[in-house]
Amino acid sequence: MSILADRETKVLIQGITGREGSHHTELMLKYGTKIVGGTSPGKGGQKVHGVPVFNTVWEAVEETGAEASIIFVPPKFALDALYEAVEAGLRLIICITEGIPVLEMMHAIRKIKVLYPDTVLIGPNCPGLINPGECNLGIMPGSVFKPGNVGIISRSGTLTYQIAYNMVEAGIGQSTVVGVGGDPFIGTRFVDLVKIFNEDPKTKALCIIGEIGGTDEEEAAQYIKENVDKPVVAYIAGQTAPPGKRMGHAGAIISGSSGTAQSKIKAFKEAGVEVAKAPYEAAYILKKMIRKNLFSI
Amino acid sequence: MRFVEYKGKKVFARYGLEIPRGIAVSTPEEARKAAQKLGGEVFVKAQVPIGGRGKAGGIKYAADPAEAEKRASEILGMDIKGYKVKEVYIEEKIDIAGEIYLGITLDRSAGMPVVILSAEGGIDIEEVARTKPEKVVRNHIDPLWGFHSYQLRQVAYKAGISEDLIGDIVKMGLKLYEIFIDNDAVLAEINPAVVTPERKLVCGDSKLEIDDNALFKHPDLAALNEGIEENTLEAEARAKGISFVELDGNIAVIGNGAGLVMGTLDSLSLEGGSAANFLDVGGGALASKVEDALEIALKLKNVKAVLINIFGGITRCDEVARGIVAALKRLKPSVPIIVRLAGNNEEEGRRILRESGLNIHIFESMRTAAINAVRFSREERI
Numbered sequence: 001m002s003i004l005a006d007r008e009t010k011v012l013i014q015g016i017t018g019r020e021g022s023h024h025t026e027l028m029l030k031y032g033t034k035i036v037g038g039t040s041p042g043k044g045g046q047k048v049h050g051v052p053v054f055n056t057v058w059e060a061v062e063e064t065g066a067e068a069s070i071i072f073v074p075p076k077f078a079l080d081a082l083y084e085a086v087e088a089g090l091r092l093i094i095c096i097t098e099g100i101p102v103l104e105m106m107h108a109i110r111k112i113k114v115l116y117p118d119t120v121l122i123g124p125n126c127p128g129l130i131n132p133g134e135c136n137l138g139i140m141p142g143s144v145f146k147p148g149n150v151g152i153i154s155r156s157g158t159l160t161y162q163i164a165y166n167m168v169e170a171g172i173g174q175s176t177v178v179g180v181g182g183d184p185f186i187g188t189r190f191v192d193l194v195k196i197f198n199e200d201p202k203t204k205a206l207c208i209i210g211e212i213g214g215t216d217e218e219e220a221a222q223y224i225k226e227n228v229d230k231p232v233v234a235y236i237a238g239q240t241a242p243p244g245k246r247m248g249h250a251g252a253i254i255s256g257s258s259g260t261a262q263s264k265i266k267a268f269k270e271a272g273v274e275v276a277k278a279p280y281e282a283a284y285i286l287k288k289m290i291r292k293n294l295f296s297i
Numbered sequence: 298m299r300f301v302e303y304k305g306k307k308v309f310a311r312y313g314l315e316i317p318r319g320i321a322v323s324t325p326e327e328a329r330k331a332a333q334k335l336g337g338e339v340f341v342k343a344q345v346p347i348g349g350r351g352k353a354g355g356i357k358y359a360a361d362p363a364e365a366e367k368r369a370s371e372i373l374g375m376d377i378k379g380y381k382v383k384e385v386y387i388e389e390k391i392d393i394a395g396e397i398y399l400g401i402t403l404d405r406s407a408g409m410p411v412v413i414l415s416a417e418g419g420i421d422i423e424e425v426a427r428t429k430p431e432k433v434v435r436n437h438i439d440p441l442w443g444f445h446s447y448q449l450r451q452v453a454y455k456a457g458i459s460e461d462l463i464g465d466i467v468k469m470g471l472k473l474y475e476i477f478i479d480n481d482a483v484l485a486e487i488n489p490a491v492v493t494p495e496r497k498l499v500c501g502d503s504k505l506e507i508d509d510n511a512l513f514k515h516p517d518l519a520a521l522n523e524g525i526e527e528n529t530l531e532a533e534a535r536a537k538g539i540s541f542v543e544l545d546g547n548i549a550v551i552g553n554g555a556g557l558v559m560g561t562l563d564s565l566s567l568e569g570g571s572a573a574n575f576l577d578v579g580g581g582a583l584a585s586k587v588e589d590a591l592e593i594a595l596k597l598k599n600v601k602a603v604l605i606n607i608f609g610g611i612t613r614c615d616e617v618a619r620g621i622v623a624a625l626k627r628l629k630p631s632v633p634i635i636v637r638l639a640g641n642n643e644e645e646g647r648r649i650l651r652e653s654g655l656n657i658h659i660f661e662s663m664r665t666a667a668i669n670a671v672r673f674s675r676e677e678r679i
Binding site (some may be wrong): 006045075076099100101102103104109111112113114127139140141144152155156157158159160161163165174182184185209211212213214215219223234235237238239240241242244245246248250251252254268277278280 | 351397403405407408410411423439440441461478481482483506509510511513514540542544552553554555556557559560561562565566567572575577580608609610611612626639640641662663664667
């Protein structure tokens with residue numbers, strides 16, 4: 001069993017008729033993801049790669065029994081799509097969209113937390129999640145990953161692919177890979193996923209790929225220090241980034257003295273987490289952990 | 298998007314916050330005329346969207362219009378933390394009996410905005426926050442609960458604001474929150490909120506930063522800020538949909554995905570080199586975008602090598618390779634080009650590069666690419 005979703009999870013695609021939505025629906029279907037429907041207001045009744053399209057999420061859930069949704073809707077309309085998915089009762093919502101206004105997203109996350117505490121939102125501005133060999137919910141390139149027992153949690157897309165690629169080269173596969181998103185306010189944070197991975201029997205070790213900005217890494221480190229015995233390796237991107245400059249992701253910015261890579265690395269080291277100095281070191285460290293019998297693959 | 302002082306103040310004034318009279322000008326001659334209009338005694342203030350102007354010598358007092366002209370000629374053209382001063386704001390001198398700090402920003406870990414108040418405002422607020430943290434009072438604003446007078450009163454009493462000013466601080470704080478929410482700000486700050494000898498509160502400065510993701514909702518704000526683009530290369534990149542930050546090393550970097558690019562910068566540093574920039578072409582980049590990216594990277598000064606690091610997830614390596622070849626054929630750079638392509642269509646990508654007849658150094662692993670980029674950046678070439 002993998003975390004959050006598996007090959008039986010019924011998935012809905014919001015914005016399925018758009019260029020991105022349609023393209024990734026095709027890729028996800030090929031990977032084996034159980035996509036049962038899509039939505040696009042005004043396009044109900046059509047089909048995209050054989051998947052039925054509905055006008056509303058409510059109708060799609062009613063007809064298909066969808067439990068999870070992936071949002072590919074442009075930023076102007078993404079929040080509406082998110083609220084619709086939450087109210088329709090989907091338990092897992094993955095918001096791929098980049099560029100959603102930060103304050104509105106902050107409001108939405110707060111409301112969901114209070115009014116729908118059981119709903120899991122991943123993202124926005126994230127690549128989604130993949131359970132190698134089972135299902136792919138998002139835009140991660142399936143071919144890069146391989147089934148295994150290391151869980152990956154990341155704020156980045158391509159950097160995750162790079163690190164997973166190095167892991168696979170070293171013979172190490174993944175249990176579940178989750179990209180939490182590069183925005184300052186996200187639905188599921190590192191610490192939430194560390195908790196879930198810690199309880200997942202299939203996951204024997206964790207790889208956390210953080211970056212400058214915010215304090216999510218410090219928060220996760222604190223939790224690991226107190227609760228996690230599984231071996232953990234971390235890499236923090238942006239160790240050489242200057243303060244005050246936004247490094248691509250809306251959330252990747254050092255504000256004043258907060259959000260520095262140094263602070264995150266220190267927190268991880270204090271929690272007994274091994275920290276890679278460059279992305280390609282993460283796989284070496286995992287290999288070393290295997291040699292030392294900290295876990296086995 | 299960050300506003301310069303006087304444009305931020307324009308927004309503040311729309312909401313009824315008290316601001317001193319002032320005129321923005323771009324020549325010393327205009328500065329003199331502006332000072333005349335404002336009664337002679339003025340401050341000449343550099344308009345750059347970054348803090349620490351005063352300490353950098355960008356804010357000067359002038360006793361009369363002739364002196365204002367002189368000060369303006371000194372400040373115009375100055376470089377303040379990478380921003381060239383193109384405009385100065387001539388502002389009437391106000392008498393200062395006290396300085397208060399009032400700001401609203403976002404607290405990411407709490408997931409909500411936070412209001413910050415200190416009775417010891419002014420240019421040393423960071424110092425106050427470090428040495429006397431109890432003098433800087435914070436209160437979270439739960440968006441579901443809203444922001445109410447009692448919260449501000451509580452903060453004001455805690456911060457030791459004198460009794461006669463509490464009513465005005467509450468009003469100022471509520472207005473600042475309205476500005477913050479209405480305009481999708483990520484930072485709205487008044488430092489100092491000047492207490493005049495008549496015990497009135499006036500905005501001595503403004504800091505306003507708007508969420509770039511929300512600019513589509515505020516075309517008026519985007520228009521108000523036109524022409525204040527910082528670094529010109531950064532502006533050029535933005536116009537082309539490329540995320541770019543100039544750094545001070547000598548290896549130009551191009552990559553796809555913010556995390557991978559940051560990881561590339563870290564790798565160069567680990568291998569003993571340093572990056573000249575951050576440049577992310579984004580996901581699924583087409584050849585034309587890669588070409589634009591190379592064009593921007595090659596405009597950087599002091600570049601000794603270019604490292605292109607692509608991991609093809611959604612992005613196709615052959616598409617990237619075509620962009621590289623087209624750019625190099627057109628721009629004919631004299632510095633070595635190091636390319637690392639992996640992932641989606643990597644072999645086809647590498648074949649295109651090899652068969653182009655161009656002198657491109659191709660590597661398969663990120664580490665060897667980084668090591669070689671550093672090596673090239675150190676070689677003296679004839």
